[in-house]
């Protein structure tokens with residue numbers, strides 16, 4: 523039966539979600555993550571960091587210098603492998619977390635969740651708690667109160683969106699300078715365009731679309747169910763406890779004490795609806811596990827507060843697994859980490875992270891490449907001497923100016939000609955190309971077909987690179 527036959531509309535008008543605020547452990551955890559995330563994001567571009575030959579900003583994409591500065595680490599385009607590995611590790615960490623605790627990343631750490639939380643906080647600050655906001659939404663726009671409160675909220679959202687966008691731009695330039703040039707109109711056009719686009723998208727995503735981003739736009743919400751298994755901990759309503767044999771019922775006279783309710787066949791859910799009112803995506807957890815749930819735990823806080831008031835045990839809504847809930851006597855929820863899938867994710871994360879750290883800490887302070895010039899492969903001079911030529915490229919990635927000496931092993935004295943210099947000094951982040959020649963008399967040329975280049979820096983670090991000497995095609 524299609525939707526028209528069943529009488530259901532394919533499209534329906536969005537009903538804005540107006541969440542009620544709640545206190546509790548999960549709310550405190552979310553707030554702590556929000557503060558921490560905002561502090562890192564907004565303050566990091568202002569953290570000074572002195573380094574030679576580069577802007578003194580702790581974290582910055584130095585576009586003119588074609589490098590990414592992260593405290594004492596400088597990442598160059600040739601280190602793209604690190605970025606690829608980092609993204610891969612992040613993806614596996616996400617799978618790992620989802621297999622253990624469902625969509626918890628979405629509920630606590632996702633940018634969309636953090637900024638939406640901040641926007642809802644601003645909305646509440648200007649317009650009041652959920653009943654006041656609902657009342658205001660029904661008021662006419664001709665009312666001064668609505669204009670002031672809703673207008674104030676929108677202005678605050680716009681300012682936060684603008685500062686979010688501008689902060690993003692600060693990661694691509696020296697922040698103190700960029701701030702000044704931005705407001706004097708002297709910043710690059712890209713800075714204005716990026717700020718405009720990000721201001722609009724932040725306002726739209728966190729202020730207007732909110733849960734629709736998680737439900738309809740984010741692909742993760744759609745495929746996360748593939749990572750779930752019945753042992754995954756996620757937010758559940760304990761239907762058996764909540765409904766009893768006769769269903770949920772309000773705590774009216776005669777059905778208030780647990781014994782009275784039990785006698786009437788009612789469960790512990792007093793049908794207060796608080797769990798649904800606090801939900802930022804506008805669902806009722808009592809309808810069962812839903813893909814739109816971001817596992818934020820606010821309904822757990824809400825229900826626990828009701829259970830506390832009633833004097834009943836907490837946990838009617840809780841993080842638990844389907845397997846445990848199906849047991850006749852559920853045990854305390856625990857992380858099920860012993861599955862092959864979770865262990866596989868864990869081992870992959872450890873191995874990849876270990877390799878990344880090893881590779882980063884063992885990076886040479888300079889990069890080099892040596893290419894034999896093949897047009898022509900060798901030249902025979904008028905006195906019979908045979909000459910091969912090589913192009914040596916050196917890139918200094920040590921973080922400071924450095925001097926390099928180039929020599930050869932396996933060649934007679936004076937056979938290597940670097941063009942009248944013995945060493946080369948290179949500024950941090952820069953490259954030089956050196957043309958080298960090796961000349962051998964015909965007798966030695968017949969004996970030597972391999973030798974080695976030796977490149978050594980002022981700190982004693984060295985690399986040895988094999989090379990060939992050709993006397994025929």
Ligand code: SF4
Nearest residue numbers: 801815816818819821
């Ligand atoms: S149902 Fe509960 S855990 Fe899921 S999004 Fe709503 S409040 Fe958060």
Ligand code: SF4
Nearest residue numbers: 791792794795797825
């Ligand atoms: S908060 Fe708890 S008691 Fe209230 S409706 Fe939700 S599940 Fe039932």
